[in-house]
Amino acid sequence: xxxxxxVKISFTIMAVLIALVGIFQSWGVALxxxxxxxxxxxxxxxxxxxxxxxxxxxxxxxxxxxxxxxATVLVSVPPVYEAWAAGGGGILISGLFLLxxxxxxxxxxxxIPKFKYKNHIIFLIIIVSIPLLKFxxxxxxxxxxxxxxxxxxxxxxxxxxxxxxxxxxxxxxALVAFIIGKICLGLRSDYLAISTLLISGIVxxxxxxxxxxxxxxxxxIGLKRPAPYETNLQKTDWFIxxxxxxxxxxxxxxxxxxxxxxxxxxxxxxxxxxxVKLCFSIIFLIVVLTLxxxxxxxxxxxxxxxxxxxxxxxxxxKAMGKNVVKQHLFxxxxxxxxxxxxxxxxxxxxxxxxxxxxxxxxxxxxxxxxVLLGGxxxxxxxxxxxxxxxxxxxxxxxxxxxxxxxxxxHLDETSYLKEHLRDSVPYFRYLMMGLGLLLVxxxxxxxxxxxxxxxx
Amino acid sequence: xxxxxxxxxxxxxxxxxxxxxxxxxxxxxxxxxxxYGVLRFANFAYGDLMAFATMIVILTTWYLQSIGISLGFLxxxxxxxxxxxxxxxxxxxxxxxxxxxxxxxxxANSVTFIVVSLxxxxxxxxxxxxxxxxxxxxxxxxxxxxxxAREFKNLTGLNEGLAIKSTQVITLITTVIxxxxxxxxxxxxxxxxxxxxxxxxxxLALLSGIxxxxxxxxxxxxxxxxxxxxxxxYGLDKSFKPFTYFNNLLPIFAATxxxxxxxxxxxxxxxFLVAFSEITxxxxxxxxxxxxxxxxxxxxxxxxxxxxxxxxxxxxxxxVIVLIFRPNGIFKGKVI
Numbered sequence: 072x073x074x075x076x077x078v079k080i081s082f083t084i085m086a087v088l089i090a091l092v093g094i095f096q097s098w099g100v101a102l103x104x105x106x107x108x109x110x111x112x113x114x115x116x117x118x119x120x121x122x123x124x125x126x127x128x129x130x131x132x133x134x135x136x137x138x139x140x141x142a143t144v145l146v147s148v149p150p151v152y153e154a155w156a157a158g159g160g161g162i163l164i165s166g167l168f169l170l171x172x173x174x175x176x177x178x179x180x181x182x183i184p185k186f187k188y189k190n191h192i193i194f195l196i197i198i199v200s201i202p203l204l205k206f207x208x209x210x211x212x213x214x215x216x217x218x219x220x221x222x223x224x225x226x227x228x229x230x231x232x233x234x235x236x237x238x239x240x241x242x243x244x245a246l247v248a249f250i251i252g253k254i255c256l257g258l259r260s261d262y263l264a265i266s267t268l269l270i271s272g273i274v275x276x277x278x279x280x281x282x283x284x285x286x287x288x289x290x291x292i293g294l295k296r297p298a299p300y301e302t303n304l305q306k307t308d309w310f311i312x313x314x315x316x317x318x319x320x321x322x323x324x325x326x327x328x329x330x331x332x333x334x335x336x337x338x339x340x341x342x343x344x345x346x347v348k349l350c351f352s353i354i355f356l357i358v359v360l361t362l363x364x365x366x367x368x369x370x371x372x373x374x375x376x377x378x379x380x381x382x383x384x385x386x387x388x389k390a391m392g393k394n395v396v397k398q399h400l401f402x403x404x405x406x407x408x409x410x411x412x413x414x415x416x417x418x419x420x421x422x423x424x425x426x427x428x429x430x431x432x433x434x435x436x437x438x439x440x441x442v443l444l445g446g447x448x449x450x451x452x453x454x455x456x457x458x459x460x461x462x463x464x465x466x467x468x469x470x471x472x473x474x475x476x477x478x479x480x481h482l483d484e485t486s487y488l489k490e491h492l493r494d495s496v497p498y499f500r501y502l503m504m505g506l507g508l509l510l511v512x513x514x515x516x517x518x519x520x521x522x523x524x525x526x527x
Numbered sequence: 528x529x530x531x532x533x534x535x536x537x538x539x540x541x542x543x544x545x546x547x548x549x550x551x552x553x554x555x556x557x558x559x560x561x562x563y564g565v566l567r568f569a570n571f572a573y574g575d576l577m578a579f580a581t582m583i584v585i586l587t588t589w590y591l592q593s594i595g596i597s598l599g600f601l602x603x604x605x606x607x608x609x610x611x612x613x614x615x616x617x618x619x620x621x622x623x624x625x626x627x628x629x630x631x632x633x634x635a636n637s638v639t640f641i642v643v644s645l646x647x648x649x650x651x652x653x654x655x656x657x658x659x660x661x662x663x664x665x666x667x668x669x670x671x672x673x674x675x676a677r678e679f680k681n682l683t684g685l686n687e688g689l690a691i692k693s694t695q696v697i698t699l700i701t702t703v704i705x706x707x708x709x710x711x712x713x714x715x716x717x718x719x720x721x722x723x724x725x726x727x728x729x730x731l732a733l734l735s736g737i738x739x740x741x742x743x744x745x746x747x748x749x750x751x752x753x754x755x756x757x758x759x760x761y762g763l764d765k766s767f768k769p770f771t772y773f774n775n776l777l778p779i780f781a782a783t784x785x786x787x788x789x790x791x792x793x794x795x796x797x798x799f800l801v802a803f804s805e806i807t808x809x810x811x812x813x814x815x816x817x818x819x820x821x822x823x824x825x826x827x828x829x830x831x832x833x834x835x836x837x838x839x840x841x842x843x844x845x846x847v848i849v850l851i852f853r854p855n856g857i858f859k860g861k862v863i
Contacts, residue, residue, distance in 0.1 A: 128638055190852055202832055254851060261569045261637045262788075265780045266850055269843040272777055280836035432652070432773070436645055443642060498656035505649025509626060512643050 078451045078520060085458045092466075099341070102348035104465055109355035110416050112457035115441040116362055116450060117409030123448035123522065124370065125402045126382040128264045131251065133434035134271025135407045137278050138247055139240030139414025140424050144285045146236035147295045148228035154215045154283075155226060161211020162226065162283065168207055172200045215283040225286045233295040234354075237415040244411025245404040247274070252403040256396065268431065279426040291424040298350035304343040314339050351420055358416070359454065362409065366450050378402060379448075432501075437464065440508050446518030455520055463507070464500050471499035528685070533818040535687040539676070545799075545806040547695045547764055550702035553798030554757030555775065556782035557709065557791045558750045564726035564789035565746040566627070568640030574776030575651035577758035578769045579618065580751070582659045584611035584759045585666045585767060592668070600670040602697070604759055611759065615751040622647060623747055631743075648773075655769045664767040667694060694764040705756055706795060709749065713791065718745060726789065774839075778805075781842040785849050787856025796858065801842045808832045808841050 089108075093101030114132065121127040176193050183189060216224045255266045279287050304310050315322065318338055325331045369375050381388040381395050389395050418424050437460065445456020472493065479489045511518065555577065562570045570576075587607035597603045626647060630639055673696055676688025713719040718741075725732040725742045733739065758772065765771070778801050786797025812830040833841070849856065 126638075128641070194848070194852075205833070254847060258850065258854060259637075261641060262784070262850070262854070264638075264641055265569055265784065266846060269777055269781060269846055273840045273843045276837055276840045280834070430770075432649075436649070439642070439645065440649075492657075495657040495660065498653050498661070500653075501649045501656070502653035505646045505651075505653060508646035508649065509643065512639070512646060513629065516639075 078455075081455050081520065082451075082458075085455065085462070088462060099344050099348065102345060102352060104462060106348060106351050106355055106420060107465075108458040108461045109352065109359050110413055110420065110457075111438070111441060111461045112359050112454040113355075113362060113413035113416060114410055114438045115445060115453040115457040116359075116366060117406045117413060118438055118442045119406075119445075119447065119450065119453035120366060120409065121403060121406035122442060123446075123453070124375065124378045124382065125399060126260075127256070127399060127403055127406075128260050129267050129403070129406065130264045130431075130435055130439075131267035131271035131274075131407075132410055132438045133429050133431050134267075134274035135244040135248070135410040136414030136417065136434050137271075137275055137426065137429045138244045139237075139411035139416075140418035140426075140429075141278055141285055142240030142243050142411070143233060143236040143294055143415050143418045144291050144424050145228045146231050146239050147233040148291060149230040151218065151223050151225065151227035154218050154223065157218055158211035158213075158215035158283065159226065161208060162215070165204055165208035165211070168200075168204060172196065172204075212283045223286075224289070225283050225291075232297070233419050234297050237358075237412050237419070240415030241408040241412040244414070245408040248404045248407035249400070252400045256399050256403060268435065271431070271435065275426065275429050278429075285424060285426070288427050290426070292422070294419065294422050294424065296347075296422065297354055297419065298347050301340075301343040301347055304346060305339050310343065310346070311335070311339055314342050355416065355420075358412075363450055363454065370450065437504065440504050442518075444507060444511050444518055446520035446522065448522030449518070449520050452518050452520035452522075456518065459519070460504070460507075463503060467500040467503045468496050471503075472496050529818040532685055532687045533815050535679075535685055535689050536815055536818065539687065539689045541803075541806050541810055543689075543691060543695055545803045547698045548806070549799035549802030550698050551757055551761045551764070551798075552775075552778055552782050552802055553795045554702060554705065554753050554760070555779040556786065556794035556798045557706070558753040558757065559779055559783045560786070560789055560791055560794040561746055561750055561753075563783070564791075565722065565742060566631070566640075568637050568644065569780070569788075571641060571644045571776070572647040572651055573754065574773045574779070575648050575655065575769075576615070576619065576751075577754045577761075577775070578655045578767075578772035579651050580611050580615040580755035581758035581762045581767055581772070582655050583614045584608060584755065585659065585664060585762070587611060588666050598669060600693070602667055602669045602694070602763055604666055604763055605697070608755060608759060611755045612752050615755045616748050619747040619751045620744070623743065652769065652773065659769075661769055664762075666767060667763050669693065692764070694760070698760045698764055701756060701760060705753070709753075709791070712749075722746065777839065778842040781846040784846055784856055787858040790856065790858050793856055793858030797856070800857075801845060804845055805838050805841045809835045809838050 085108075089101050089105050092104060114136070117135075118129065118132060121129050176196060179189065179193060179196075186192075215226060218224060251267065251270050255263050255270070258266065278285060281287060282289065285291060299307075315335060318335075321338075322331055322335060325334060377388070377393055378398065380391075381393060381398055385395055441456035441460040442453055443456070444460055445454070446452020475489075475492045475496065479486070479492065482489045515521075555573070559570060559573050562568070562573070584604050584607045587610045588602075588604045591597070591603050591606060596606065598606055626643055627640070630643060670693050672690065673693050674689065674691045676690040679689045680686070711719075713723060721732065721737045722742050722745060724735070725737055725739065729739075732742075761772075761775065779798075782797035782801045783794050784797075785800055786793030786795070809831065816830060
């Protein structure tokens with residue numbers, strides 16, 4: 072195990088595994104695993120930029136993913152004009168008020184030179200402004216949420232193409248990362264871990280409970296798609312003709328016209344699902360490859376060398392005149408932007424935004440397992456980690472069921488132990504993740520594909 | 528009379544719940560802070576260790592109930608506590624031996640420890656869910672109330688009732704006993720003092736002949752006791768659900784940092800600070816002012832600083848404020 076895994080070999084293994092799923096389960100399942108693998112790869116590349124390149128520990132992944140998801144709602148959903156008419160003004164006024172508070176705090180903090188009670192004044196302003204903000208926005212929010220509460224009850228979005236929201240998600244995440252970075256980046260690494268985890272909790276709470284913004288826990292469903300819809304596809308002539316062309320041999324075996332038509336119909340329905348997933352796969356693959364190209368470029372540029380220098384010896388880098396604080400903030404924003412981008416991709420693929428589904432175990436720590444397992448500081452490693460961990464995460468339930476059936480073979484079908492174990496099959500994935508992480512940290516601390524030491 | 532009513536209202540909805548919740552947080556926070564002080568890392572697996580410990584207590588309670596043993600008006604879980612503590616100590620020491628010891632000997636940095644504790648968190652999470660399932664479990668038996676709101680009203684003739692659940696009293700008493708014993712141990716006994724010395728300056732402590740293995744063993748024992756007691760009290764008061772225990776880790780971390788990480792007394796106060804601010808800031812004071820103010824001044828809004836949805840966010844916000852203004856915590860951190 073001392074020799075490094077070859078990049079090509081490991082990716083070939085992943086491809087073969089996904090192909091095996093396609094052959095033994097179904098191609099639809101294989102493609103949806105592939106798509107989520109690709110999204111996971113983007114997420115883990117974002118974390119890898121922060122952790123692998125700069126050594127910043129960011130446990131707020133979940134928060135940035137949710138911000139990306141929020142961006143899809145804000146960008147792609149058509150606006151609710153009634154809600155804007157009812158409460159838009161109030162929301163705008165409260166937005167202005169919030170801006171005013173922030174500007175005041177900023178001015179007090181930077182313009183007034185030395186004043187003993189400066190912090191106390193800022194604190195007081197924050198304390199007073201929260202109830203005031205609630206007082207100003209309360210009636211407007213009430214009006215907005217009361218309009219068609221069952222189906223809308225929110226302001227809606229800008230009705231723009233959803234692909235645009237991926238970039239908006241990235242920018243929004245970077246802005247939030249700027250604020251978080253300003254607060255937290257000066258802290259020691261373990262403080263940074265805890266405080267980013269807690270701040271991502273605040274972000275989730277806001278997304279969950281501000282219903283005027285994104286319907287909160289009531290979810291937004293039926294988001295737009297960058298790919299065609301299955302139902303539309305099933306009625307399109309060129310698609311039906313293409314399916315007919317590809318399955319000519321299969322269809323020509325059947326002589327009965329009616330049976331042939333029904334078989335064709337069936338084929339069209341199944342392949343429309345696969346075709347849509349394939350469209351997503353192609354788009355996601357383009358994103359992953361572009362990101363990989365860019366971050367490989369960055370890693371090998373003078374800037375990448377500087378980041379590694381800062382990571383490996385902060386004091387020496389400081390002595391060389393590098394602005395460590397600024398670079399840390401920049402890379403924190405960059406990584407978070409990529410995570411936000413991935414969050415928007417995920418929501419786009421799912422087609423719905425469900426704030427209550429964001430949980431740290433799935434959306435923060437699992438992504439960290441991907442990075443640590445794949446290889447810190449290596450972009451290929453991050454992608455491999457995203458693929459491998461997602462694959463294990465999905466396939467561990469059937470695998471665990473197989474093992475349980477094997478081990479409890481001698482037991483009676485109605486045995487309590489057997490039933491209980493079968494019911495808890497979904498939780499074996501946590502066990503596998505934990506054990507996997509512990510084993511990798513012990514025996515391959517740099518991950519499956521460790522960082523390449525570049526000697527100039 | 529109105530004044531008394533207002534006081535009772537505040538006691539019933541703020542003071543009593545906040546003391547209970549604060550005690551539970553304080554027990555957790557002291558555990559986290561002890562690990563940080565002696566073993567020098569933030570243990571993300573602590574919430575799930577609490578869940579594991581509570582699970583053992585629940586299983587023992589069920590066993591005891593099945594053979595017909597109970598504590599009368601007290602919950603049977605109290606009888607099951609010692610067994611829960613023993614098994615939790617066992618698993619803590621097992622994980623220390625198999626997981627943490629290797630990195631301690633290698634003198635790994637704190638981030639590695641955090642990552643390893645994440646792995647452990649996943650494992651414990653899985654074990655708890657596989658054994659007892661992810662659902663809600665209520666294992667409280669015995670008397671539910673010491674005083675019901677209606678009894679209090681009849682007794683005093685006031686408009687407002689004061690309800691005191693027996694779990695609230697049990698929580699308070701247990702916390703007082705546990706914490707007094709702990710602080711006596713840390714401040715008065717020789718082992719406790721050597722533990723503090725080890726946390727303060729490892730090299731100096733080693734030079735004066737303190738055995739690090741013994742210190743680490745004792746730390747895990749204390750931490751396991753705190754995790755079991757804290758977890759069981761929380762489970763008795765609310766209910767047991769593995770996911771809530773994981774979530775509780777967040778306010779516990781907030782309490783730890785607010786009180787100064789590595790400082791048990793700070794963690795104790797931090798727990799209460801977080802609990803009181805969560806509850807006072809989300810309570811709607813409309814009724815309270817109704818009693819106190821003359822009729823024409825009565826408020827027509829809820830008079831609530833921030834909505835209850837943001838209860839969890841408050842502890843995080845306190846943490847952020849503390850991190851900006853006093854990064855070492857309100858009490859000086861890093862010494863136990």
